[in-house]
Amino acid sequence: MIIYVSGKLSIPFDQFQRYEDFVARIPTIEEKLKQNSIKSTLPDAAPTNLHWVLPQYVTEAVEEFLNHLSLLSEDLINGDTLLHAPVWELCWDRVQAEEGLRTNVPGFYVAGDAIGWARGIIQAATTGIVIARDILNGKKPSDKELTSTV
Known part of the structure; x- marks a missing residue:
């Protein structure tokens, strides 16, 4: 149109x-x-x-x-x-994330389109793999860290 x-x-x-x-x-x-x-x-x-x-x-x-x-x-x-x-996202906010896509909130990760870096399903899926590996490698927060943010 x-x-x-x-x-x-x-x-x-x-x-x-x-x-x-x-x-x-x-x-x-x-x-x-x-x-x-x-x-x-x-x-x-x-x-x-x-x-x-x-x-x-x-x-x-x-x-x-x-x-x-x-x-x-x-x-x-x-x-x-x-x-x-068509939907084109021309400007995206980028979420600050640490190694493993951890945010500054203990136990909270950001992935896919929410991080502002992914531009498609392959990149979004890759961020999920990065997070899964981070969790499996034992980089999850302690119970004390989790309860201190509530």
């Missing part, structure tokens, strides 16, 4: 679509959003038809995944569910 803002053409980074509209392959419009039970938490996101934005193999995979997910519980996905894409 291209929009005209302040005399310039602009492509919003974050766009979204209602699940019901996504499956029907029709654009989500403002009138439907006013009655939608779920509101977007991204104030600058623009409603669109994600089939216009993403390649067909991606939209087909997303639809197949969501269909499988809905089999786990009918409450997970409904027509008002919002699908955001």
Whole structure:
């Protein structure tokens, strides 16, 4: 979706679509959003038809995944569910962590996207391995350290 803002053409980074509209392959419009039970938490996101934005193999995979997910519980996905894409995290806060990804809170580790360094599933999984090795190597805090922070 291209929009005209302040005399310039602009492509919003974050766009979204209602699940019901996504499956029907029709654009989500403002009138439907006013009655939608779920509101977007991204104030600058623009409603669109994600089939216009993403390649067909991606939209087909997303639809197949969501269909499988809905089999786990009918409450997970409904027509008002919002699908955001593409989502680019352009600035991330970075959490201070010590060796083994320990934080300054005894017994508390940070991993995956939460640390602000990972940029995908491989990096996120790797941080989990680093933490697991740290715990297995006996670098866990003492009971005294854990209770002193409560």
